[in-house]
Amino acid sequence: MSETEHQVIHDAQNHRFVITVDGSEAGYADYALETPENDGPAVRDFNHTVIDPAFRGRGLSAPLIRFALDDTLEANLTYRATCSAVEHFIGKNGRYADGLAGPV
Structure with a gap:
């Protein structure tokens, strides 16, 4: 399989x-931005991830989710994974567990 050029924004x-x-x-x-009532950081609740059927099977969800979580951490925010794809990614990539917000 040839490499395709992908970009995440x-x-x-x-x-x-x-x-x-x-x-x-x-x-x-997709994410919902939650602003905490206390002085804590805002939370991005990643609640829905979709790969178009025409692009499935190319391993695109991992770079998409990785970029989203890295961007969230670089912005000094935390995240919640109510999307099963994001939750699964974090479970397989333990270094992202530290950025998880507290319970829902």
């Missing part, structure tokens, strides 16, 4: 991270 206005392959949108990870 943060579409902050629509609260999602989008992955494109050779310029076509291949999927996204």
Whole structure:
């Protein structure tokens, strides 16, 4: 299988991270931004991840989720994984467990 060129961007206005392959949108990870009542950091609740059926089987969810979580940590935010794909990714990549927000 040949390597495809993919890019992930943060579409902050629509609260999602989008992955494109050779310029076509291949999927996204949606989140809800939660502002805590105390002085803690805001939380991105990753609640829905989709890879378009035409792009499935190419391993695109991992780079999409990795970029989204890395971006969240770099922004000094925490995250919640109410999406099963994000929860599974964190379970397989333990270094992301430290960025998890407290219980829902």
